[in-house]
Amino acid sequence: ARGASLTDFAEKIGVDAASLVQVLFHLGEMVTATQSVNDETLQILGEELNYDVQVVSPEDEDRELLESFALGFGEDEGADEDMAPRPPVVTVMGHVDHGKTKLLDALRNANVVAKEAGGITQSIGAYQVTTEVDGQERAITFIDTPGHEAFTAMRARGAQATDIAVLVVAADDGVMPQTVEALNHAQAAGVPVVVAVNKVDKPDADPSKARGQLTEYGLVPEEYGGDTMFVDVSAKAGTGLDSLLESIVLTADAELDLRANPDQNAEGLAIEAHLDRGRGAVATVIVQRGTLRVGDTLVAGSAFGRVRALLDEFGNNIEEAPPSRPALVLGLTAVPGAGDNFMVVDDDRIARQIAEKREARERNAALAKRSGRRTLEDLMRE
Ligand code: GDP
Numbered sequence: 001a002r003g004a005s006l007t008d009f010a011e012k013i014g015v016d017a018a019s020l021v022q023v024l025f026h027l028g029e030m031v032t033a034t035q036s037v038n039d040e041t042l043q044i045l046g047e048e049l050n051y052d053v054q055v056v057s058p059e060d061e062d063r064e065l066l067e068s069f070a071l072g073f074g075e076d077e078g079a080d081e082d083m084a085p086r087p088p089v090v091t092v093m094g095h096v097d098h099g100k101t102k103l104l105d106a107l108r109n110a111n112v113v114a115k116e117a118g119g120i121t122q123s124i125g126a127y128q129v130t131t132e133v134d135g136q137e138r139a140i141t142f143i144d145t146p147g148h149e150a151f152t153a154m155r156a157r158g159a160q161a162t163d164i165a166v167l168v169v170a171a172d173d174g175v176m177p178q179t180v181e182a183l184n185h186a187q188a189a190g191v192p193v194v195v196a197v198n199k200v201d202k203p204d205a206d207p208s209k210a211r212g213q214l215t216e217y218g219l220v221p222e223e224y225g226g227d228t229m230f231v232d233v234s235a236k237a238g239t240g241l242d243s244l245l246e247s248i249v250l251t252a253d254a255e256l257d258l259r260a261n262p263d264q265n266a267e268g269l270a271i272e273a274h275l276d277r278g279r280g281a282v283a284t285v286i287v288q289r290g291t292l293r294v295g296d297t298l299v300a301g302s303a304f305g306r307v308r309a310l311l312d313e314f315g316n317n318i319e320e321a322p323p324s325r326p327a328l329v330l331g332l333t334a335v336p337g338a339g340d341n342f343m344v345v346d347d348d349r350i351a352r353q354i355a356e357k358r359e360a361r362e363r364n365a366a367l368a369k370r371s372g373r374r375t376l377e378d379l380m381r382e
């Protein structure tokens, strides 16, 4: 059970809602039958009526629902040989004004693919670049919203979008409070860090200062015998960018085993979404496993719909998005939240049902909040 209306709850356990109102009245709580009650109250009611009320987390509830339809979530399906390498997904973090935005722009513009496509990237919240490492073409996905706020917001929702963090430190400034904060977040999430020592074009740049300072925080440069890659870059002059890309790929290869099964229903994360005047609800998703295709039915948070079109970061229509590929999805019924999971389901009705369940959950949570009541979930978060 979850924070639901008394009527729903009564129906579930097969009793009259009015009698629940009475029980609660005797316990000193004035609640009407249509009102939403929190998990605690449901548990108390359960005890009074000798029912074993279990509070289910939203994730468990989704999983249960999916299991009843014989669908998995959150894990690759299939055997080991079904897994294929996937590109790393990277977040750029660091102190304000150290050059995160400039670096993301420089990487986007320096990309060969971007030039071939006409060089005009649209801001969809993420983009992919390619680089050659050991004679092999390798892709990297960058999440385009710099800063650790997006990172922590998503993590708070249980979403792990990032495989590697690029920590930007300005060579003239060195380590600053938000550098340390960003580093803490990455380390808490167990995400490997590549350090971009930026602004090396400046006359007062001292790239070795950042190296020395970060060593004290446990990031020991490879050249000092550690295992963290530091790369000198200038986002302004466009230098060091290829080395940075290579270091990201090498760090991924050394520390992570990034693989996913491309041959299953797609799952992943919505990282950005909004209502577009002409196109309706649009969401940028990053596919984490499986392959997303035009025509697929998907649920993203409390939104669902059939994928009418998929666009890449150049605004080009694409037919499918494999693991780690960001894509703009058109065709959803509503705007999902940043950090919401999405998944493709085989049946439109299931999509609708899951979306409706999630919406009801959000509504209940909002109601509980407005009435000043706290759900168990809130208490656990505190
Ligand atoms: P953010 O707050 O980390 O996103 O930093 P920005 O990308 O907005 O950059 C802050 C300022 O530093 C801007 O004025 C940039 O033009 C400048 N900047 C960024 N990278 C470089 C660089 O490599 N060299 C120089 N000289 N200036 C840079």
Ligand code: MG
Pocket (backbone or CB within 6 Å): 100, 101, 102, 146
């Ligand atoms: Mg910025």
